[in-house]
Amino acid sequence: MMKLNTSHALLKESIESYQEKVNELHKVIFERTGAGNDFMGWVDWAETYDKAEFERILEVAEKVKDKAEVLLVCGIGGSYLGARAAIEMIQGLYSGNKTEVIFVGNTFSSTYIAQVLKHIQDKSVVLNVISKSGTTTETALAFRVFREFMDKKYGKEECKERIIATTDKARGTLKALADKEGYETFVIPDDIGGRYSVITPVG
Structure with a gap:
């Protein structure tokens, strides 16, 4: 457990006056008794995540790196922002990696979709569509377009x-x-909302 040393704090008494409230909040979070407690799966996710699924993700990631010049990530909101932020934080905007990651499904822009289609026309592509329901409008429309592209380029098998x-x-x-269709699937947990989904298979 982490501890905060306040012995040299200028406002030590003021800080410590919040301890009782902090204890109450800590209890509410870990006992999951507060509002929104059905979305508290992130609290202990580091201990409870599916280890077998994590190994599958690593295996699929290696296959993607081997075969894809482009990885299309089709999602909106938490279904892509966390992963994008992490990638850009670690690698910067232009990493020069063998596999280029392109984010789609987060806009209605037909111009953007057309530009991406042109860009990937002669490249080896893998598509990861991320959506809890599959009916989020922007993501569903983009997935329909890129799935049709993939079917024509590679065939269903x-x-x-x-x-x-x-x-x-x-x-x-x-x-x-x-x-x-027999696609590889990974699970978005029921009890982790979009803001924390980057720590799940979404990220």
């Missing part, structure tokens, strides 16, 4: 190796489609 769906464990439009 090869797409099983090139399309990944990060979605609900058991229900939703995207989960049903992924199961039907």
Whole structure:
């Protein structure tokens, strides 16, 4: 457990006056008794995450690096912002990596989609679509366009190796489609909201 040393603080008494309130809040968080407690899965995720799924993610990541010149990440909000922020923080905007990561599905811009399609026309592509339900409008529209592109470029059988769906464990439009088409799937936990999803398979 982390501890804060306040022995040299100028306002030590003022800081310590909050201790009782901090203890109350700590209890509410860890006992999950407060408002929104059904989305508190992030609190102990470092201990409770699915270790087998994490190993699958690492294996798929290696395959993507081996075969893809471009990884399309199709999602909006928490389904892409956390991963994008982490990538840009670590690598900067232009990393020069073998696999270029392009984010789609976060805008209605037909111009942007057309530009991406032109850019990836002659490149080896893998697509990761991220959506809990599969019905988020921007993401669903972009996925439809890029899935059609992938089907034409590779055929349905090869797409099983090139399309990944990060979605609900058991229900939703995207989960049903992924199961039907045989896409690799990863799970978005029910009890972790978008703001913390970067620590899950989403990120």
